[in-house]
Amino acid sequence: MKTTVIAVDGFASTGKSTLSKHLADALGFTYIDTGYMYRAVTYFALKNAFINEQGIEEDAFKKALHKTSFSWSKDKSSKTMFFNGSSYGDELRTLEVSSWVSKVAGLGFVRDHLVYQQRILSQLGSVVMDGRDIGTVVFPDADFKFFLIADAEVRAKRRYDELRAKGEEVVLEDILKNVIDRDHQDSTRLISPLKKAEDALEIDTTNFSIETVLDHMFSVINPKA
């Protein structure tokens, strides 16, 4: 059976997850949030003190990481992603995790492990996968590739509103700094840096609603609809 892969890459808080989730729901595809995977292993490293005042204890982290895996919940209808048998939520979106995740994502052994896991998780069928390197590294032959950008201030405000709505005490300037730092680290790292695949369609979401961007994406995926 021919399966379809839709890759949605781009900068932090450009709307990737929301758009990808909507696309997957509408098409009946599985949604895979690879940022969640990088955040989950960062949280794992923080909890197990592989990240401490000295920085990242790479050898110990690598050894422990190789014993971990991602899987889908047994309940086929919910398609919840599990990391080492547990599912995670808001604890992965704190500023502490956000401030370490790009450093963790810059480690070669982390990327190798997660790219491998991402390809296994995709074997279920057609997928919409969002991240930074999906169209360039994970699935260079993806059927459709989108690359999302937006002004940093607008992205920081979106993330700020999201965290405040969840009751987190955050300061807009800290979020903006984190967004700019992550942009820099994600796009300048040596391994699989964030960059637009040559054949990806770039969409600037700064001034458009989710609905407008979705319509545009659908018109590309299904031009006659």
Ligand code: DC
């Ligand atoms: O999409 P997000 O903000 O939840 O991603 C968190 C971090 O994970 C992001 O700053 C970079 C990293 N990441 C990555 O390097 N490659 C991916 N495919 C997805 C995320």
